[in-house]
Amino acid sequence: MEKTKNNRAWFLVLPVVISVSFSAIIPLMTVVNYSVQDIFGPGQRVWVGKEWYVDAVRDADLHAALLRNLLFSFEALLIEIPLGVFLALRMPAKGKWASLALVLIALPLLIPWNVVGTIWQIFGRADIGLGGYFLNSTLGIPYNYTLNARDAWYTILVMDIWHWTPLVALLAYAGLRAIPDAYYWAARIDAASNWAIFRFIQLPKLRGVLLIAVLLRFMDSFMIYTEPFVVTGGGPGNATTFLSIFLSKLAVGQFDLGPAAAFSLIYFLLIQVFSYIFFTTIRNIGRGDTA
Amino acid sequence: MAEIHLANVGHSYEKKPASLDDYAVRPMEMVWEDGGAYALLGPSGCGKTTLLNIISGLLTPTQGRVLFDGQDVTHLPPEKRNIAQVFQFPVLYDTMTVFDNLAFPLRNRGVDESQVRRRVHEIAELLDLTRDLKRRASGLSADAKQKISLGRGLVRSDVAAILFDEPLTVIDPHMKWLLRSKLKEIHQQFKLTLIYVTHDQTEALTFADQVVVMHEGAVVQIGTPQELFEKPRHTFVGYFIGSPGMNLIPVRLEGDALVTDSTPIPVDPAAIQRLSGREKLTVGIRPEFLGYSPAPQPNGVPARIQRVENLGTFKIAVAQVGEQTVKAKIPEKQPISPGDGWLIFPPEQTLLYQNDEMV
């Protein structure tokens, strides 16, 4: 509440300033540098100004990847957030079952990204994968994620849900445990239904953690790379070419460093803007609450 | 409205209570009369909140039965018992308006909307909340929030009792007396059965017609504030009620007289007659009832005044009687100074305890 004026305080934040400039600002400036030049090889470069930016903004493939990515994030959030809250509500609150449930639910989070990709790549195969085989042979649904764009899309989506819903569940679980018992007691005495308890106690009290969950999940899914890269490689066609896959094709595949740099910066800005929008919207829902 | 009967009710948090010490609430028989204002007073850990939760149904007792007007409700959940409870910290539905908060218990029970509106307005008027009805509950001050919690209890016309669990903990000191008088007023107006749990003597004595003092899981005395002050039936009541508490002087029986370290203490001979044994005898006298005289007096006991604290409105004399430290409350105009003197023990107010129970 009270501050003492003291110029030495600057020295205390200096290490942070230095490390942030090395880890973030300097690499970012390199990208900025690339984005305004055309690079042919070491020492051979031409100043092109905003050309790469104009190209990127007009690129139809990029537009498609952006829309695809937005749709993907939207679908992932739409399923993962309610599902995570539902799981958290169903998890036991205390006792030995509580810790067991926590460990089980956290399991997917402990698996490295590329391993998740590999698991699903094999799991979905019609010949040797359990899931693919089950769909094709047992249920008789033709399913092939390497050929069918729709199948590939749902495979990536289900994989993301499997991988990340636990995070939402854990956050919501922690939020639920922080609600004092008196609220539940009062609700029982007021003869509130389970739905009313959820709607008027649990959900309002979870607002804070759900905000964090939405933000984290949006940013992560908007930047998704490893798993689709391992499973589908962005295909079939461009069906699962999300922004980051598009970017790496550009930068690593075609070695178009200039356009890739320009696009990176646009990408970076996009995420900032979306996160900001999410953050302010959710915060304004039910402003004035203390939860 | 109902009479609440606890028939041999006891509760232990242990799976298999081996002895009475394992009980948070020791088995007891107790009747809370219809329309009474009760306080349940005791230090933290004495079992008072446990007992309250047994009455409201948040807890099922290990043994015994809970009867509302003779009907066994031991295994009924709180929502089926027509009980309202106000908790230590205000419990509100943050996203609702004050009106919706107050209407909530009625709407949940399917009361029709015109009836709901009438009741809510009545209660809001009573609690001075009318101006805030359209506001969001979460933006209000702590005392307004606690009034809403109380209002949710009052709004139902069918409540058997309203239970309070230290409801003024988070209220500003200067707001407390206003809420206390509001509670009193409500009790007088509606003659509801109210049970109020607190560790604060002022709250208990101000609020209640009958104060139930609990100590280590057992009820040690039930009485009016006056009875607890003037005739504490247990040494704990004497100690716990009053500031400073009762002087408790351990004594021995020598012949017909009670002495502490060879100093005789005058006690009503009839009380000494009633003694059934000689073990653990204590004389209790409140500092307010002790008199002081610089010269010998009837019922006087020689004492050494060690210190006099002038508290403006009165003085506290800290004196040595035998080896015991005794406090006496002296009126502001009576002169007293450290040194030898006499403390006067008026016989009507000098009480004798055997094994902590009044003789």
Added chain:
Amino acid sequence: MELQLESIRKVVGGQVYLYEMSLALKPGLNVLLGPTTAGKTTLMRLMAGLEQPTSGRILLDGQDVTRLPVKKRNVAFVYQQFINYPNLTVFENIASPLRIRGGLSKTALRERVEATARMMRIHDLLDRLPAALSGGQQQRTAIARALVKETGLLLMDEPLVNLDYKLREELRIEMQNIFDSRDAIVVYSTTEPVEALMLGGTVFVLDQGRLLQSGPVLEVYHHPDTQRVGEIFSDPPMNLLDARLEEGQLRLADGQRFPATSHMAGLLPGAYRIGVRPNHVTTAPTGPSSVAVPGVVELAEISGSETFLHTATAPGPDGSPGKLVAQLEGVHRFELGQPTTLYMDPDQLYLFDMEGKLAAAPERIWEEAV
């Protein structure tokens, strides 16, 4: 040793926390009395060196220490919250300031810690961790840690406020003995008049960042310079009644008159405010000159040993509700709404002028005799 605060002021972000004030603190007990937001904590933080004043100087034995950081000062601080190191035993908690300072042999350290623990009556708990202690024991540990350093300045910011009343009573008495036995400047803040009176020493009455009055506790209690001091230094607060002095008579709002004799004689006619402490309001007349004030019972608050009777009396000329509170010895029962008459003894009335300054205070003849 003497701690002087010379025309200090504290302003934070345009908000005045402390208006200009000067205080001189001598060894012994100095009580800061005032309601919450009076500025007690800010003042203590300045004394400790945790903060610097916006203007003014702080002198210790004549030496300017205003800018001296807290760790270079010889000071100990006890807070409202029970602050202990949770992972250290009671012994280590108490020993910690000595270890930080160093220079003590192992046995000397042990002796010091044990002596202090015995004084605070926690010598049986030295091996325990703070979490295994009751609230009272935790605060005893925190106080012991502050005492063990034997600092020249000991600051205690409402140390008992978070304890329940029985513990508060016990610790208050022990504190007195402890303060008596040392030669430090002890500064103790509280909101409770009773605590100030019980502890004694010098009192500084603060309100909304202003120092209202200071002096020996009983003197300030009996001679409040202003109406506000009277209100703060009285629990329940001093009753205030509007009155007019005309032709040697005081006229109350309800029209009743009584002679302004003894200490009130010789005052200029005009509007006054009568101040009377609740303990001087009675349910029966104390003498032939007692003034009867009819009213209706609003609430009887019972504190255990006393009953505070709140009554509603005749409204003032401007229609504001009249109130009178009596502090009665013992426990009494009153019904809400019951009509009642309270009495005031004219010899016990304070008179304040309309600016709130003291015009007349009751004489205290019997005290001279002692």
